[in-house]
Amino acid sequence: MLSALVVAASVFLGEGWRNPPALFAPEQAGVLAMRLWRVGAGVLVGAALGAAGVVLQSVLRNPLAEPYVLGLSSGAALGTALCIIGGGALAGALALPIGGFAGALASLAIVYALASAGRRTMPHTLILAGVVWSSLCGSLLMFLVSQSSAEGLHAILWWFLGDLQVFDPRLVLGGAVFVLVSLGLLVPRLRHMNALMLGDEVAGHVGLNPESERRWLLAIAALMAGAAVAVSGLIAFVGLTVPHAARALVGPDHRRLVPAAALLGAAFLTCVDGFGRIVLYPIEVPVGVFTAIIGAPFFLILLRRGQKRVWS
Amino acid sequence: MSPPFLSRGRRFVIPLCAWLGLFACLSRADEIRIISLSPSLTELICDMGLTGLLAGRSSACDYPPSVVSVPVVGDFGRPNWERIIQLRPTVVVATDLERPAMMRRLREEGIATLLLPCEGWEPLLAAARAIAEAAGQSQAGEEWVSRMQSRRESLQQRVSSFYAGRARPRVYAEVWGRPLTTPARDTFLSDVITLAGGDNVAASLSGKYVHISAEWVVRQDPDVILLAYMLESGAAAANLKARVGWASMRAMRDGSICQSIPPDHLLRPGPRLMDGAEALAEWLMQWSQTFDRGSDDPRN
Numbered sequence: 001m002l003s004a005l006v007v008a009a010s011v012f013l014g015e016g017w018r019n020p021p022a023l024f025a026p027e028q029a030g031v032l033a034m035r036l037w038r039v040g041a042g043v044l045v046g047a048a049l050g051a052a053g054v055v056l057q058s059v060l061r062n063p064l065a066e067p068y069v070l071g072l073s074s075g076a077a078l079g080t081a082l083c084i085i086g087g088g089a090l091a092g093a094l095a096l097p098i099g100g101f102a103g104a105l106a107s108l109a110i111v112y113a114l115a116s117a118g119r120r121t122m123p124h125t126l127i128l129a130g131v132v133w134s135s136l137c138g139s140l141l142m143f144l145v146s147q148s149s150a151e152g153l154h155a156i157l158w159w160f161l162g163d164l165q166v167f168d169p170r171l172v173l174g175g176a177v178f179v180l181v182s183l184g185l186l187v188p189r190l191r192h193m194n195a196l197m198l199g200d201e202v203a204g205h206v207g208l209n210p211e212s213e214r215r216w217l218l219a220i221a222a223l224m225a226g227a228a229v230a231v232s233g234l235i236a237f238v239g240l241t242v243p244h245a246a247r248a249l250v251g252p253d254h255r256r257l258v259p260a261a262a263l264l265g266a267a268f269l270t271c272v273d274g275f276g277r278i279v280l281y282p283i284e285v286p287v288g289v290f291t292a293i294i295g296a297p298f299f300l301i302l303l304r305r306g307q308k309r310v311w312s
Numbered sequence: 313m314s315p316p317f318l319s320r321g322r323r324f325v326i327p328l329c330a331w332l333g334l335f336a337c338l339s340r341a342d343e344i345r346i347i348s349l350s351p352s353l354t355e356l357i358c359d360m361g362l363t364g365l366l367a368g369r370s371s372a373c374d375y376p377p378s379v380v381s382v383p384v385v386g387d388f389g390r391p392n393w394e395r396i397i398q399l400r401p402t403v404v405v406a407t408d409l410e411r412p413a414m415m416r417r418l419r420e421e422g423i424a425t426l427l428l429p430c431e432g433w434e435p436l437l438a439a440a441r442a443i444a445e446a447a448g449q450s451q452a453g454e455e456w457v458s459r460m461q462s463r464r465e466s467l468q469q470r471v472s473s474f475y476a477g478r479a480r481p482r483v484y485a486e487v488w489g490r491p492l493t494t495p496a497r498d499t500f501l502s503d504v505i506t507l508a509g510g511d512n513v514a515a516s517l518s519g520k521y522v523h524i525s526a527e528w529v530v531r532q533d534p535d536v537i538l539l540a541y542m543l544e545s546g547a548a549a550a551n552l553k554a555r556v557g558w559a560s561m562r563a564m565r566d567g568s569i570c571q572s573i574p575p576d577h578l579l580r581p582g583p584r585l586m587d588g589a590e591a592l593a594e595w596l597m598q599w600s601q602t603f604d605r606g607s608d609d610p611r612n
Contacts (some may be wrong), residue, residue: 026533029560030530030557030559030560030561031530031531033556033560034526034527034530034557037557066360155488155490158490158491158523163491165492165525165526166553167490167526167551167554167555168554168556169557170553238338274603279526281528282517282524282527283517283523284492284523284524284525286491
């Protein structure tokens with residue numbers, strides 16, 4: 001409820017925020033449309049990153065896990081960079097996001113294959129494989145960057161910082177389909193996540209196959225993170241901290257935690273982006289720059305309050 | 313401390329250069345060999361009729377076509393020091409100080425270096441004079457400068473008499489689409505737009521090429537959108553029509569999108585900028601005749 005209010009309010013954040021009704025004047029129709037699409041993209045990306053963050057933190061049983069661990073981000077970055085340098089940026093507006101999306105999913109598949117050499121896939125093996133794969137992708141990326149033209153460099157850098165400005169509505173709609181399908185797949189598994197958190201043995205006792213469950217959840221998280229990356233580029237911090245903030249607010253039960261993280265992520269990202277629209281207007285500042293600047297203090301306060309409540 | 317293999321290399325390279333230099337001095341003492349590290353300066357040198365003095369260029373220097381036979385010393389902004397030394401230049405010219413250390417080394421080798429940032433008409437004219445002087449052909453430089461100035465003045469006169477009693481078209485120029493990048497006040501392109509009779513909407517912003525908010529562009533509601541993408545195919549990919557909210561702009565409704573001018577004529581701070589300015593002036597004057605709103609436009 002609160003999230004919905006924040007999202008609605010963030011529509012008005014931007015130039016002219018002191019006079020919200022003016023946005024509905026007929027001559028501002030173009031601006032309003034842009035604003036709405038942009039907020040929509042923010043909701044989508046924020047929700048996807050928040051929910052994917054919770055899933056990865058619980059599947060990997062690691063509080064530092066986030067959607068970009070497991071090489072998702074560097075894989076996506078590599079895919080996008082290949083697209084930019086290979087002239088894919090010119091082939092069409094959708095080439096870049098598709099490159100990023102493919103890179104993210106390919107990364108996850110490779111990391112999973114690397115980590116599951118035996119029959120069981122241990123979380124820490126997954127993380128380790130992800131880190132190593134990230135380094136490999138990072139090096140390849142640096143090679144590409146060092147060889148690319150100034151314009152290519154610029155495009156890559158901008159993409160790294162994350163940007164919610166929507167030029168092509170099809171991109172957001174495509175991303176929305178992926179995120180909604182993933183959320184739909186996720187909802188029936190929320191109870192399983194609670195069991196998985198207690199360890200594979202307990203999960204086995206309640207009739208789950210931890211291995212296949214984990215595989216499903218990872219695939220869902222990758223799908224969401226990949227879609228988010230495709231829509232907005234790399235937006236840091238949201239996927240890592242929003243789950244913790246949500247946990248501090250609603251507790252560790254995933255049936256409440258995942259929706260809370262999705263809503264909180266959506267509200268947080270749209271709010272930060274609205275702030276970014278105002279700060280240096282009309283100069284554009286990528287939203288990825290502000291997520292940590294604004295989010296970190298907010299998160300630390302929540303963390304302290306949460307700690308007091310739970311542990312003292 | 314430099315590793316031993318480097319100092320060995322230096323021990324080899326320096327005497328070699330010394331011998332080559334001595335040889336060059338003895339054989340053709342007055343020879344001038346210019347290496348240009350920037351496409352705009354290469355164009356300038358050739359336009360002054362000094363193509364014969366070019367000993368090297370960057371891989372981005374692709375105009376005029378006659379420079380293709382000149383050896384390449386590396387990419388624009390990434391010259392190869394050894395290639396430069398091998399070509400025994402007497403002068404190295406560059407627009408940016410991308411490798412300060414390298415330029416210092418070049419000076420230590422006794423090679424004159426000219427650093428000529430050309431962001432504006434005056435710096436461009438000064439660059440022409442400086443290069444011509446370094447080449448010992450000050451006359452060519454003066455001639456080029458006066459040719460340029462007279463073209464500029466005649467264009468200025470034509471434009472100002474055309475727009476007497478008429479509103480100047482408000483132009484939004486886009487040089488890159490993601491992020492939206494537009495020339496603010498301190499760019500050559502902004503000067504070119506003004507010279508061509510346009511009113512750059514971003515001229516109110518300080519800075520050079522700035523990343524601009526898409527909402528701002530729509531709010532400005534420019535008369536004309538000028539696409540000057542560095543890569544020619546980039547403008548086509550910009551696909552303005554598909555952008556959310558842009559259809560509400562006056563320029564989009566009227567189809568006032570200028571993308572016929574080769575980007576090199578608008579972005580390279582060299583002699584062809586005058587061609588770009590003239591072409592843009594022509595385009596804008598035609599536009600003004602089609603969409604004549606008189607001088608009573610409330611926004612002016």
